[in-house]
Amino acid sequence: MGGKGAVHAGDEMKDLILRHAPLSVQNIAISLYNTWQYWHRRRGVYAERRDYFSRAETLSRAELGFEAASRLRAFLDGATSRSSWFSLYRDRPLHEFPIMTKDDLVQHFDEICTIPAAAGWESHTGGTTGASLKVVYALHDMQERFALLDHFREKFGYTLGKRCAWFSGKSLVTAGDVKKGSLWRDDFINKIRFYSTFHINEDTFEHYWRGLEQFDPEFIVGFPSSISDLCRIACARNLKYAGKVIAVFPTAEMVLPESRVLIEETFSCRIADQYASSEGAPFILECASGSKHIHPLTGVFEVVDERLERANEGEILVTSFTTSGTPLIRYRIGDRIKLAPPETFCPCGSFFPIVERIEGRNLDFIYSPENGRVNQGNLSNCTKNVSGIKSFQLIQRAINEVTVNVAATEEFDGQEEMTLLGDLRERLGDKMTIDIHRMSEIPREASGKFRFVKNHLDPKVLESESSRAQVTSNDRRSNLQGGAQDAGQE
Numbered sequence: 001m002g003g004k005g006a007v008h009a010g011d012e013m014k015d016l017i018l019r020h021a022p023l024s025v026q027n028i029a030i031s032l033y034n035t036w037q038y039w040h041r042r043r044g045v046y047a048e049r050r051d052y053f054s055r056a057e058t059l060s061r062a063e064l065g066f067e068a069a070s071r072l073r074a075f076l077d078g079a080t081s082r083s084s085w086f087s088l089y090r091d092r093p094l095h096e097f098p099i100m101t102k103d104d105l106v107q108h109f110d111e112i113c114t115i116p117a118a119a120g121w122e123s124h125t126g127g128t129t130g131a132s133l134k135v136v137y138a139l140h141d142m143q144e145r146f147a148l149l150d151h152f153r154e155k156f157g158y159t160l161g162k163r164c165a166w167f168s169g170k171s172l173v174t175a176g177d178v179k180k181g182s183l184w185r186d187d188f189i190n191k192i193r194f195y196s197t198f199h200i201n202e203d204t205f206e207h208y209w210r211g212l213e214q215f216d217p218e219f220i221v222g223f224p225s226s227i228s229d230l231c232r233i234a235c236a237r238n239l240k241y242a243g244k245v246i247a248v249f250p251t252a253e254m255v256l257p258e259s260r261v262l263i264e265e266t267f268s269c270r271i272a273d274q275y276a277s278s279e280g281a282p283f284i285l286e287c288a289s290g291s292k293h294i295h296p297l298t299g300v301f302e303v304v305d306e307r308l309e310r311a312n313e314g315e316i317l318v319t320s321f322t323t324s325g326t327p328l329i330r331y332r333i334g335d336r337i338k339l340a341p342p343e344t345f346c347p348c349g350s351f352f353p354i355v356e357r358i359e360g361r362n363l364d365f366i367y368s369p370e371n372g373r374v375n376q377g378n379l380s381n382c383t384k385n386v387s388g389i390k391s392f393q394l395i396q397r398a399i400n401e402v403t404v405n406v407a408a409t410e411e412f413d414g415q416e417e418m419t420l421l422g423d424l425r426e427r428l429g430d431k432m433t434i435d436i437h438r439m440s441e442i443p444r445e446a447s448g449k450f451r452f453v454k455n456h457l458d459p460k461v462l463e464s465e466s467s468r469a470q471v472t473s474n475d476r477r478s479n480l481q482g483g484a485q486d487a488g489q490e
Helices: 004-020 023-041 046-056 061-082 102-107 139-154 175-180 205-215 224-236 257-267 376-383 414-428 459-489
Strands: 121-125 133-137 164-168 184-187 192-196 219-222 247-250 284-286 292-294 299-304 313-320 331-339 354-359 365-368 372-375 389-398 401-408 433-439 453-455
Touching: 023 139, 023 184, 046 139, 102 133, 102 331, 102 389, 133 139, 192 205, 205 224, 219 224, 224 247, 224 257, 224 372, 247 257, 299 331, 365 389, 365 414, 365 453, 372 376, 376 389, 376 414, 389 414, 401 414, 414 433
Parallel strands: 164 192, 164 219, 219 247, 389 453, 401 433
Antiparallel strands: 121 133, 184 192, 284 292, 292 354, 299 313, 313 331, 331 354, 365 372, 389 401
16 A cells, blocks of 8 residues: 555545535545555654654764765665666766756656656645646655654644644635635544635635634644735734644745744744755755754755856755655756855754755735635646646736646647646636647746746736725625624514
């Protein structure tokens, strides 16, 4: 169990249940499915890796450097001996390996991968280029990644079984559910409430807010843009959250300074940020003192400038030690960071390198007349069920229109285009005009970075639309309240 067949069958059954079974059955199925996943992630090497990452924090600077170099050599040796793509670089130092791109990963996957999908854990990711990327994790790699993630979150008080609200890009609810205000599903076993992030707007806000207060989570995980959207509406309505949240763990997107302030003030808690990627990038983790540290035992971050030469600020090439199934070596992931000066000291006492700023996981969004802001985490998931897409890009120049540029292979036929259109329609609503344009290649920005979402709407237009939605929502609430009072008098 745990290979492609079991996971794929489990996903198909879960999707079938979510669309057709009664709510109580859906919650039971989600609880059992998640428990099955957690069991797979926390067996094998998981316990040993938890201990390993705990002991790593007690190492001296010299010991840490030696261990990181040993892990790098072992990872490169394994990749060059098992991957035909990297076999020519046996015994070469890291800087002599070729730079690996997302196109390489899509077009040469079989040469890069070291294990059959059935022997590992297959994952399809949205990706910041918009293209759906497939990677196969060796089970021990997946277990190590969750060991570190759990070790990190436990520092802020979270362990599995504490109440947690989760906001991610999973399609959980139907149009009928939205009308009924049923905007989440519950994992009763592990005490996790999964909220839909596709439907957060003025009209549905009260359902989300009431659901949060009723569930009373100790922790929140998910897209910071979705969480901050809820906070923004709450702030506009002068609402104060009544529960006690200990920490918020953002995923998939960069946390903008204003979003951090808004979330922390709304929930009276702190944000504990992290950087990784669905493809399996190394980790950057925020410490209790607020610094972002590269974890040197998870991989190597090479920071390069426009000429791909070493720099203190620029694009990153990642080499990840937990990607033995689909090796990432000098992988051009598309994000940028700025390193703090080497002599920078963190009050937490860690020797781990400090990142001054992370750029990437852009928070651009498409504005939908029906659903409000739709973030890139939700939009990138549109390609998970579509074959042949190399990259795609969404551009919005009018409130009810979006252009979708698609660079694809011959696999992207008419049927695949209809699947993509349907997935976009589910997120953007029926009032949005969606024009799909096929292109041989989607150009990058002058900085060299690919922008998956480009919103050209005038901020004043957006402000006007948001105000109009607020007035409409207020009028609707006033009418509902008036009707309720009349009914009470009668």
